[in-house]
Amino acid sequence: MSGRTMARQVLVLFFSLVSFSSVRAQVTYSVPEEMPRGSVVGNIAQDLGLEIKRLKSGKAHIFTSDSAEHIELNRDRGLLLIKEKIDREALCGQTTPCALHFQIILENPIEFYSVTVEVMDINDNPPLFKKNEMKFKISESAVPSVIFVLERAVDPDVGMNGLQSYSLHPTDHFTLKLQKQADGEQIVRMVLEKALDRENKEQMTLVLTALDGGDPQLTGTAQIHVTVLDANDNAPVFPQKVYKTSITENTAIGTAVIKVSANDADEGSNSKISYSITNTEGVIPELFHISENEGNLKVIGNIDYEKSHRYQILVQASDEGGLTDQCKIEVDVVDINDNSPVIKIMSKLNMIPEDSKLGTVITIINVQDQDSGENGKVYCTLNENMPFTLKSTSNNFFSLVTDLNLDRERDSEYNISIKCADEGVPSLSSSITIPIQITDVNDNAPVFEKSSYEASVLENNTPGLSIFRINARDADQNQNAHVSYLLEDSSINGVSVSSYVSVMADSGVVQAVRSFDYEQIKEFRFCVRAQDGGSPPLSSNVTVRIIIQDQNDNAPQILYPVQTGGSPVAEMVPRSADVGYLVTKVVAVDVDSGQNAWLSYKLLKVADRALFEVGAQNGEIRTIRQVTDKDAVKQKLTVVVEDNGQSPRSATVTVNVAVADGFPELLSDLTDFTQDKLHSEDLTFYLILALAAVSFLFIMSLIAIISVKCYRWRRERLFYKSGANLPVIPYYPPLYADVGGTATLQHTYNYDVCRTTDSRKSDMNFLKPSSQSFMTLDSSGAQTLPHVHGERLTHEELEDQVRRQFLVVGRPMLQSDSARSVCVCFCVYVRVQRVCGVEEGSEGSGGRAGRKLSFLTA
Numbered sequence: 001m002s003g004r005t006m007a008r009q010v011l012v013l014f015f016s017l018v019s020f021s022s023v024r025a026q027v028t029y030s031v032p033e034e035m036p037r038g039s040v041v042g043n044i045a046q047d048l049g050l051e052i053k054r055l056k057s058g059k060a061h062i063f064t065s066d067s068a069e070h071i072e073l074n075r076d077r078g079l080l081l082i083k084e085k086i087d088r089e090a091l092c093g094q095t096t097p098c099a100l101h102f103q104i105i106l107e108n109p110i111e112f113y114s115v116t117v118e119v120m121d122i123n124d125n126p127p128l129f130k131k132n133e134m135k136f137k138i139s140e141s142a143v144p145s146v147i148f149v150l151e152r153a154v155d156p157d158v159g160m161n162g163l164q165s166y167s168l169h170p171t172d173h174f175t176l177k178l179q180k181q182a183d184g185e186q187i188v189r190m191v192l193e194k195a196l197d198r199e200n201k202e203q204m205t206l207v208l209t210a211l212d213g214g215d216p217q218l219t220g221t222a223q224i225h226v227t228v229l230d231a232n233d234n235a236p237v238f239p240q241k242v243y244k245t246s247i248t249e250n251t252a253i254g255t256a257v258i259k260v261s262a263n264d265a266d267e268g269s270n271s272k273i274s275y276s277i278t279n280t281e282g283v284i285p286e287l288f289h290i291s292e293n294e295g296n297l298k299v300i301g302n303i304d305y306e307k308s309h310r311y312q313i314l315v316q317a318s319d320e321g322g323l324t325d326q327c328k329i330e331v332d333v334v335d336i337n338d339n340s341p342v343i344k345i346m347s348k349l350n351m352i353p354e355d356s357k358l359g360t361v362i363t364i365i366n367v368q369d370q371d372s373g374e375n376g377k378v379y380c381t382l383n384e385n386m387p388f389t390l391k392s393t394s395n396n397f398f399s400l401v402t403d404l405n406l407d408r409e410r411d412s413e414y415n416i417s418i419k420c421a422d423e424g425v426p427s428l429s430s431s432i433t434i435p436i437q438i439t440d441v442n443d444n445a446p447v448f449e450k451s452s453y454e455a456s457v458l459e460n461n462t463p464g465l466s467i468f469r470i471n472a473r474d475a476d477q478n479q480n481a482h483v484s485y486l487l488e489d490s491s492i493n494g495v496s497v498s499s500y501v502s503v504m505a506d507s508g509v510v511q512a513v514r515s516f517d518y519e520q521i522k523e524f525r526f527c528v529r530a531q532d533g534g535s536p537p538l539s540s541n542v543t544v545r546i547i548i549q550d551q552n553d554n555a556p557q558i559l560y561p562v563q564t565g566g567s568p569v570a571e572m573v574p575r576s577a578d579v580g581y582l583v584t585k586v587v588a589v590d591v592d593s594g595q596n597a598w599l600s601y602k603l604l605k606v607a608d609r610a611l612f613e614v615g616a617q618n619g620e621i622r623t624i625r626q627v628t629d630k631d632a633v634k635q636k637l638t639v640v641v642e643d644n645g646q647s648p649r650s651a652t653v654t655v656n657v658a659v660a661d662g663f664p665e666l667l668s669d670l671t672d673f674t675q676d677k678l679h680s681e682d683l684t685f686y687l688i689l690a691l692a693a694v695s696f697l698f699i700m701s702l703i704a705i706i707s708v709k710c711y712r713w714r715r716e717r718l719f720y721k722s723g724a725n726l727p728v729i730p731y732y733p734p735l736y737a738d739v740g741g742t743a744t745l746q747h748t749y750n751y752d753v754c755r756t757t758d759s760r761k762s763d764m765n766f767l768k769p770s771s772q773s774f775m776t777l778d779s780s781g782a783q784t785l786p787h788v789h790g791e792r793l794t795h796e797e798l799e800d801q802v803r804r805q806f807l808v809v810g811r812p813m814l815q816s817d818s819a820r821s822v823c824v825c826f827c828v829y830v831r832v833q834r835v836c837g838v839e840e841g842s843e844g845s846g847g848r849a850g851r852k853l854s855f856l857t858a
Contacts, residue, residue, distance in 0.1 A: 123214025232321020442534025
């Protein structure tokens with residue numbers, strides 16, 4: 001190749017590269033054929049206005065409907081390069097212009113651009129004759145201007161690089177005549193210019209040269225051998241120059257297409273005609289054959305409409321004398337629906353998030369049908385009940401986009417079936433299935449199995465005890481569905497709920513932090529929050545109620561009578577008491593609840609002839625028979641109070657009961673009561689001490705009584721003389737009720753106190769409430785009962801002396817803090833110093849119900 005030729009090709013290449021049209025979504029380039037591999041076609045990134053990083057992130061690639069790829073994309077440089085040498089003749093044949101059509105596909109988001117690369121022809125093929133030799137037998141009688149049709153040369157190049165002209169050498173007897181047809185092809189004819197003379201020259205050899213218009217010019221040659229025959233002055237003649245017919249594609253091999261016939265006016269061997277096809281290029285010799293003698297045109301190959309819609313067959317009729325004529329048969333191929341649509345996926349997403357917007361492109365497909373007309377029209381459909389739709393973006397391109405909101409919790413994946421069918425009869429179709437995975441987003445908050453939870457736990461539980469488990473489920477997936485449990489901050493009775501319970505973050509197990517006491521708290525509520533692991537996290541709350549169940553962990557408590565370490569308290573029962581007489585009532589409470597607080601009362605120790613009974617439910621001690629003389633004055637009852645728990649607990653109380661009608665009977669038995677306490681001591685020591693004390697007191701009593709008598713006599717005389725100016729006696733309200741708030745006793749007790757005219761000589765002290773609460777008189781001995789030395793008073797005399805000395809009428813009062821009796825007391829020294837209290841109880845506004853004496857050992 002000369003330097004000039006090289007320069008011209010480089011210049012053509014340069015103008016081809018810079019003459020592209022760069023528009024959005026449509027770019028056209030022009031390149032010459034036979035460019036070496038790796039040559040630059042164009043800067044696609046610059047021409048499309050794309051950045052290099054977009055090509056990389058979008059995984060830009062080339063999609064073409066052809067199986068062969070001639071162009072490749074360099075994403076790192078943004079260039080289109082020659083992948084392999086392009087032979088325009090092999091690619092397009094004689095078709096002009098010759099172009100490659102493909103698409104540039106980008107993902108995330110999906111985009112595609114159409115690119116056209118026009119392949120320019122270069123003069124790389126010389127004209128060629130299929131047959132290097134052509135033989136003619138020409139009669140010497142042939143007159144000048146006889147025409148002989150020559151075989152044409154074939155040049156795969158197009159345009160100026162294609163076949164342009166012919167030359168014949170030598171030109172002594174023959175010249176060339178070129179006739180251009182309507183389709184642009186030339187018929188080469190050799191014209192006899194000078195009559196032949198067989199006798200002068202029987203054989204002649206001519207050289208036919210075909211020339212193209214390239215630079216440099218390429219040529220091809222063929223030799224023409226002419227044998228001069230004896231005279232044959234009539235050539236065959238076809239009745240028509242053009243024959244037209246049609247066949248359907250896929251016509252069976254051997255099918256007759258058409259028959260042609262030529263006429264020759266000669267006779268004999270000069271009129272015998274033979275037929276042949278003069279087309280030497282292309283596929284016609286491979287598809288058609290004409291019988292040499294009959295002129296029948298038959299199919300010998302596979303007729304495909306998609307490869308060629310029409311065939312032009314040149315048929316030559318020759319007689320024995322070498323005279324010929326030519327006609328053309330035009331065969332139109334009729335398309336039938338023999339091609340199903342071909343579906344190709346240009347780009348697709350395998351996974352999309354469930355919160356994708358409507359209209360998100362998932363897949364782009366290209367559908368091609370090689371048939372024509374209605375047979376090539378294609379429509380595509382999706383399977384039903386799919387949240388997707390197909391949109392036609394351009395000719396034969398469809399986009400699969402979202403049409404409804406997606407929900408992974410409803411459907412986590414889809415198998416989308418796309419069916420494409422043509423409109424032929426019968427219709428042909430193809431289908432593909434595209435799997436789409438729906439990825440999860442955190443759009444669901446945890447949901448508890450219950451709207452609220454309630455659990456119970458026995459009191460006195462062990463700290464760390466698992467009470468119960470709450471559970472919440474999250475419809476999301478993976479980390480978005482990982483639920484953690486948190487205790488909401490709140491307070492219970494001013495104390496943080498975290499000091500009562502804790503919640504395991506992973507399992508939702510509620511544990512007790514402390515040991516619960518039913519008597520302090522019976523139930524409490526708190527909130528637990530379930531939170532997923534999404535970003536941002538979603539949560540929901542639930543209310544939990546914990547009920548503390550009671551255990552029998554408290555024994556009954558005796559409120560009345562109060563048991564102290566002091567003197568025993570006795571309740572007095574007159575011997576005249578009727579059956580069912582209320583002696584006293586044992587009052588007890590149990591801080592437990594339910595059946596653990598149901599109390600029952602019973603006597604623990606009862607004599608053989610039981611006089612008393614206790615109410616099992618109310619604790620009232622009543623007589624169950626009439627009191628007799630044989631019944632002891634002192635009665636000691638032990639009452640057991642028991643609750644109704646599974647492991648019952650109990651408490652006992654001792655009630656001392658004195659059975660007597662008055663003071664004399666009681667005083668005679670005072671020693672017995674005292675001796676019960678002294679039996680536990682050294683009896684001898686106390687007896688000696690008692691005798692000494694009694695003797696001393698007796699002497700002192702005599703002296704005191706005589707002194708008092710004298711003093712009173714003198715004071716009375718002064719009293720009567722002074723007009724009875726008595727000091728004001730304080731008045732106390734008649735009603736004193738239980739003010740402690742315990743409400744354990746059912747009755748109200750009144751107290752009335754009267755004093756004699758000379759009572760101002762004595763002191764009456766009201767002691768403050770204490771563990772041994774009582775009221776006493778001055779025990780100095782100034783107002784002791786008079787005894788005659790060595791003389792024992794009868795009961796009547798003693799009672800008369802007491803009434804004369806102390807006119808006291810009292811009614812018991814219960815103090816709220818200890819529920820003990822407060823008595824108006826006075827002192828009497830009989831062998832042993834004792835403190836005596838006079839009680840008179842009333843259960844209403846009526847008269848006295850009876851007398852009760854309480855003896856407190858000093």
